[in-house]
Amino acid sequence: MNKAVCEICPHRCRLGPNQVGLCRARGNVGGLIKAINYGLITSLALDPIEKKPLYHFHQGSMILSIGSFGCNLRCPFCQNWEISTATKNGVGWRELSPRQVVRLALELRSRGNVGIAYTYNEPLVGYEFVYDCAELAHEYGLHNVLVSNGYCCREPLEKLLPLINAVNFDLKAFNDQFYRKVGGDLETVKRAITLAAEYCHVEVTTLVIPGENDTEAEIQALARWLAGVRRDIPLHLTRFFPRYKYQDQTPTDVSALHKLADLARMELEYVYLGNC
Numbered sequence: 265m266n267k268a269v270c271e272i273c274p275h276r277c278r279l280g281p282n283q284v285g286l287c288r289a290r291g292n293v294g295g296l297i298k299a300i301n302y303g304l305i306t307s308l309a310l311d312p313i314e315k316k317p318l319y320h321f322h323q324g325s326m327i328l329s330i331g332s333f334g335c336n337l338r339c340p341f342c343q344n345w346e347i348s349t350a351t352k353n354g355v356g357w358r359e360l361s362p363r364q365v366v367r368l369a370l371e372l373r374s375r376g377n378v379g380i381a382y383t384y385n386e387p388l389v390g391y392e393f394v395y396d397c398a399e400l401a402h403e404y405g406l407h408n409v410l411v412s413n414g415y416c417c418r419e420p421l422e423k424l425l426p427l428i429n430a431v432n433f434d435l436k437a438f439n440d441q442f443y444r445k446v447g448g449d450l451e452t453v454k455r456a457i458t459l460a461a462e463y464c465h466v467e468v469t470t471l472v473i474p475g476e477n478d479t480e481a482e483i484q485a486l487a488r489w490l491a492g493v494r495r496d497i498p499l500h501l502t503r504f505f506p507r508y509k510y511q512d513q514t515p516t517d518v519s520a521l522h523k524l525a526d527l528a529r530m531e532l533e534y535v536y537l538g539n540c
Contacts, residue, residue: 270297272391273336273415274452286447288351289334289389299390304357306347307331307384310372316381316411317500319536321430321465326376327409328369331384332393333357337413338447339436340509341473348385362396369406379407379429388416391424398427414456415448421456425463432467432500433457437477438486454489461493469500469538472516472524480527487528487535495533501525502538 270277270290277285279292289301311329313322333355335348342348347355360368369380380401382394387410398408407429414433435453436446443450460466468490472478483501490497501524503516518540528535 266295268292268295268297271417272388272420273417274449275336275447284351285336287334287336287386287389288349289332289385299392300352301332301334301390302393303359303361304332304352305330305360306333306350306355306357310375310377311381313378313381313409316383316409316432316467317469317536317538318409318430318432318465318467319500320467320498320534321409322378322407324376325378326372327379327381327407328365328372328377329381329383330360330365330397331382331387332390333385334389335386335413336389336415336447337386337436340446341471341504341513342508343471344384345508362393362400365397366400366404366406369401370404379409381409381411383409383411386413386415388412388420391420395424395427398424402427412456413448414453416452416456418455418459421459425460428460428464430465430467431460432469433460435468435470435486435490437470438482438489439477442477457490458493461497466494467498467500469502471502471504472521473504473510474514474516478516478520478524480524483524484527484531487531491531495531497532498534498536499528499532500536500538501528503540505539 284291291300313327333347333350410431505515525535
């Protein structure tokens with residue numbers, strides 16, 4: 265049986281004919297690994313750019329936001345689990361070509377749109393579609409925004425980044441045990457953040473979950489490391505609310521979140537609170 269290896273993320277799924285990878289969005293088609301979610305759009309909206317969140321990139325503008333299905337991590341607290349855990353046959357979608365996406369983005373310029381954001385699910389599991397859209401959008405002077413978990417191999421990310429204007433990375437925690445729990449590893453995400461900071465505007469988001477990643481020591485360590493990349497990278501500490509498999513958890517205490525933000529500000533120039 266001829267198997268092919270997916271080289272987008274460190275899982276490096278080895279897939280036989282017609283097999284689908286852990287992300288549910290990539291598979292072996294005719295002996296080659298392809299994005300089976302190519303152009304299959306589950307979510308499309310014109311969003312304020314601050315919603316990504318990006319607070320230091322074209323403030324006050326709008327951005328056409330698109331998403332598909334699939335993800336290469338398994339977060340039990342996922343905010344968009346309906347599409348991140350879905351298969352091709354398990355979710356509604358409509359098919360758009362890169363040219364159709366770019367045409368729509370250009371039409372929306374009259375409403376303040378500055379480009380395209382690849383978001384909602386993990387966009388890099390649909391790498392080829394993101395790349396093709398980003399390349400065409402770049403030709404038309406549109407901005408490309410990536411909202412990603414950062415769990416990606418260096419080579420594909422390095423190829424894509426010259427087309428990307430801004431990234432918000434979801435840095436889920438600053439401890440290896442947490443990342444093992446969700447099926448990833450911290451070092452890969454750190455490398456992605458460091459690499460992206462060489463190419464484009466970067467902001468980072470951490471969802472603060474009680475009892476999981478909310479100690480003062482962890483947030484201090486996270487902020488200190490991020491400051492070592494660049495002190496002016498904005499950090500968004502976001503309040504957790506019960507979701508998906510974490511329905512029995514309690515929301516993040518607002519006063520505790522403010523305290524963590526104050527600690528992070530000792531290292532970073534810009535720290536923001538979300539969902540408070």
